[in-house]
Amino acid sequence: MDLASFNQASAAEAQAAIAHCVAIPAWQQAVVAARPFHDLAALHCTADRLAQGWQGAELEQALSAHPRIGEKAQGADKEAALSRSEQSAMQQANGALQFAMLAANQSYELHFGRVFLIRAKGRSGEEMLAELQRRLNNDAEIEQQEALLQLREITLLRLKESIV
Numbered sequence: 001m002d003l004a005s006f007n008q009a010s011a012a013e014a015q016a017a018i019a020h021c022v023a024i025p026a027w028q029q030a031v032v033a034a035r036p037f038h039d040l041a042a043l044h045c046t047a048d049r050l051a052q053g054w055q056g057a058e059l060e061q062a063l064s065a066h067p068r069i070g071e072k073a074q075g076a077d078k079e080a081a082l083s084r085s086e087q088s089a090m091q092q093a094n095g096a097l098q099f100a101m102l103a104a105n106q107s108y109e110l111h112f113g114r115v116f117l118i119r120a121k122g123r124s125g126e127e128m129l130a131e132l133q134r135r136l137n138n139d140a141e142i143e144q145q146e147a148l149l150q151l152r153e154i155t156l157l158r159l160k161e162s163i164v
C-alpha cells in the first residue's frame with residue numbers, strides 16, 4: 001500500500017495493512033491513530049517511537065508470529081511468507097549448521113523460557129548461531145532488552161516493505 005492510501009484508508013483497512021509487521025494490536029492501533037504522515041520518514045520515526053515502550057508482555061505477545069530460526073514458517077499467510085524470506089539464509093544452511101541451530105535454540109528456550117528472536121534479514125546462518133551463543137550468556141534483563149531491540153528492527157523492516 002502506498003503512503004497516501006494508508007493515510008486515507010479506514011482505520012480497519014490501515015490496521016490490516018500493517019498487522020503482519022508485529023502481532024501487537026496496541027502498536028498497530030497507535031500507528032493508525034497517528035495518521036496522517038507527511039512522508040515515510042515520519043511514519044518510520046513514529047512507528048519506532050511507539051515501539052520503544054515495549055516490555056516483556058509485548059515480547060511474549062509478538063513471539064507467536066516468529067517461528068524459530070531454522071524452522072520454516074508454515075502457512076500461506078503474509079506473516080509466514082515474510083518470515084520465510086527473512087530466514088532464507090537458513091534454508092541454504094548445511095546440515096551441521098541446522099543441527100547446531102536446533103540444539104542452541106533448545107538451550108536458549110530452556111534458559112530463558114521463550115523462543116530466541118533475532119532480525120534474520122541480512123544475517124547468515126553462522127552469524128545468527130554466533131549471536132545465539134553470545135546471548136545465552138546474558139542475564140535475563142539484558143537479554144530481554146536485546147530481544148526487544150531485535151523485535152523493533154524486524155517490525156520496522158516489515159513496515160518498510162508494507163507501506164511504500
Ligand code: 2AL
Nearest residue numbers: 066083086117118119120
Ligand atoms: C524471525 C523471523 O521469523 N524473522 C526474523 O527476522 N526472525 N524469527 C526468530 N525466531 O527470530
